[in-house]
Amino acid sequence: VTRAVEIAGTGIHPFGRFEDKTVTDLGVAAVRDALRDSGDPQFQAAFCGTAYAGVAAGHKVLGALGLTGVPIVDVEAGCASGGAALMLAAGAIRAGLYDCVLVFGIEKMPRGIIRSSFFEPWREEAGLAATPAYFALRAQRLMRESGVTKEQLAQVVVKNRAHGVENPNAMFRGEVTAEQVLGSRVVCEPLHLWMLCSPNEGAAAVVLRAAPSNGAGSRVTLEAAALRSHLPGSVLSEGTPLSGLVDEEDIDPPTTLAARDAYEEAGVGPDDVDVVECQDTDAARELLSYEELGLCPKGDAGKWVAEGVTRIGGRLPVNPSGGLLSKGEPLGASALAQVVELVAQLSGAVGSRQVKGARVALGHTVGRGANASVVILRR
């Protein structure tokens, strides 16, 4: 029998721009917050998600808090880095390797269009390292194949920005209208500026520990943390070209693969999920996630947001934190900030953003590589 894993505590440093803080400072704040929340336990290992923080980034954070000699592993999996760190930590506890593990994610993103070592120099020189253009091609495909409209893309932004108003950890905390979203400048047709999240800075931390017996008595248990990469032939599902591969319609994208693994591991299905935090790098990415996670049938995602299904108060609230569109996206921290939000949701601790009666929560990230992570939590 594998051991159940519970969330002992969570911590976060707000997402935004902090000129006077280093990425280590951000991590220290989130880790201290999580350790305090979990009763300052002795953790036996630490995993740090980050893509841009450099060599031994996690070691620098823990070094600032007092070295203990535990193994510290930095984990990079693009936008899913935090999810990857969580998977490794949970697996180690389930296997009996450790009883308590610290997982954290840190990032200070460069400004502007993200420069990524993923692209070969010639692709950069040829103008092909245009990340928003890949998002735009993916959005266009979703519009063509699932009947999503630009108005519905704007409604995703309206919803998430409305949710973010009450989130003190979000970067943007003002409501917007669909007219304003569609009035912002076109970055890459069909995506307007306000439909794209802002790369920024932040940190989040989660302490995992072995649950007494199958999670009984736990506040929140980690039911599954799955990570998958893509199969050959599904390039545009995560918008990053590898080597000109055909993007085939009959190949499951990494989000679907990870979701399937996570549902199976948790013993739940999409219908059991009460609240979702999903990757909304751009507005279309959120709608695509509804379909790829199996939350709604292909072709219904646009209708879902239009009908308010995914608003707080709707049948299945998505991104009650305000999502990346409100928070901004520090790659290494974003997946763990989802867990911070979902644990608070399951604990009834988020005030006006509360999704009432939530018992099963799902977090999803997907990014370059392509990697996708799906996390399932239960109260």
Place this chain on the structure above:
Amino acid sequence: MPQRSVHDGLFTDEHLIGGRCGACTRYHFPAAAICPYCGSGDVARVALSDTGTLWGWTAVTAPPPGYRGNVPFGFGVVELPEGLRVISRVEEADPSRLSFGTRVRFATAPLHTDDDGTTVVTYTFVPARTQ
């Protein structure tokens, strides 16, 4: 005027250079030593069709990292008869003038001129007729 390709082995003046796997028979671009589908090393370098259809398109309005040419420029996915889709520049920067399935033809186009006067050239696709 001296010219150089943005990268060796991507294209000739007439067509893209792809790879065809002798084991699984699938095509890929750019040509690789190992088939990205099945892992076989039995890959031949082949000329890809110089015409295809537009499968996705947008315009890049701000210079992406490392790019020294003009904006806006067209950007999209071209479907070739060999059954592969290629990420490419598209010689039409107004997305409203393009549509799904538009016929496109291979071409080369200058990106920018290096400090020593060398023109850097890349592959691109030209819509058969812009509306």
